[in-house]
Amino acid sequence: SQTIHQWPATLVQPVGSPLSLECTVEGTSNPNLYWYRQAAGRGLQLLFYSVGIGQISSEVPQNLSASRPQDRQFILSSKKLLLSDSGFYLCAWTRTNEKLFFGSGTQLSVL
Amino acid sequence: DAKTTQPTSMDCAEGRAANLPCNHSTISGNEYVYWYRQIHSQGPQYIIHGLKNNETNEMASLIITEDRKSSTLILPHATLRDTAVYYCIVRVPNGGSQGNLIFGKGTKLSVKP
Numbered sequence: 001s002q003t004i005h006q007w008p009a010t011l012v013q014p015v016g017s018p019l020s021l022e023c024t025v026e027g028t029s030n031p032n033l034y035w036y037r038q039a040a041g042r043g044l045q046l047l048f049y050s051v052g053i054g055q056i057s058s059e060v061p062q063n064l065s066a067s068r069p070q071d072r073q074f075i076l077s078s079k080k081l082l083l084s085d086s087g088f089y090l091c092a093w094t095r096t097n098e099k100l101f102f103g104s105g106t107q108l109s110v111l
Numbered sequence: 112d113a114k115t116t117q118p119t120s121m122d123c124a125e126g127r128a129a130n131l132p133c134n135h136s137t138i139s140g141n142e143y144v145y146w147y148r149q150i151h152s153q154g155p156q157y158i159i160h161g162l163k164n165n166e167t168n169e170m171a172s173l174i175i176t177e178d179r180k181s182s183t184l185i186l187p188h189a190t191l192r193d194t195a196v197y198y199c200i201v202r203v204p205n206g207g208s209q210g211n212l213i214f215g216k217g218t219k220l221s222v223k224p
Binding site for chain 1: 147153154155198212215217
């Protein structure tokens with residue numbers, strides 16, 4: 001069966017520090033991969049999606065970047081975090097483009 | 112922007128059916144209606160989806176009006192564990208940006224004992 005792993009679960013980082021969140025999917029190949037963010041009290045916002053290795057599409061301009069170095073690995077990064085980067089980050093995947101499967105999320109607090 | 116309209120919140124008594132409405136008056140012919148839910152501090156969970164026929168699975172039923180401009184998610188016997196934010200989403204199920212989920216604010220369902 002397919003599983004998605006996302007870590008860390010919680011993260012507290014100072015303003016200006018770098019960020020790296022990792023997401024991996026097991027049990028499937030060539031998935032579409034997604035990064036979403038949910039700010040406190042707000043809905044989910046699609047940040048990036050990828051349909052293959054090295055292929056990244058950005059949905060909104062921002063302080064973050066994404067990379068897909070391997071088929072089932074998706075990384076969210078920042079060189080210098082801003083206060084506004086705080087939020088709940090979710091990785092998701094789909095193989096059939098019908099159902100999206102989400103990870104358990106990372107709660108990021110930038111102080 | 113989300114292409115759906117949902118009530119901000121709803122209450123339901125435990126054991127009763129929960130009926131969550133969604134308006135999607137601008138839905139196009141190839142867009143499906145999807146429902147997800149998000150329990151606090153967890154990732155969203157897929158519930159059900161449909162094009163024009165009513166659908167049922169082990170979690171819920173989806174009733175889509177004949178003109179497809181609205182739909183209702185039905186949880187037949189709500190439990191306390193069904194308390195969550197429920198998202199109604201319309202999308203084209205293919206690759207690329209057209210197929211990506213756009214979440215609105217959803218309906219906060221509170222199931223009360």
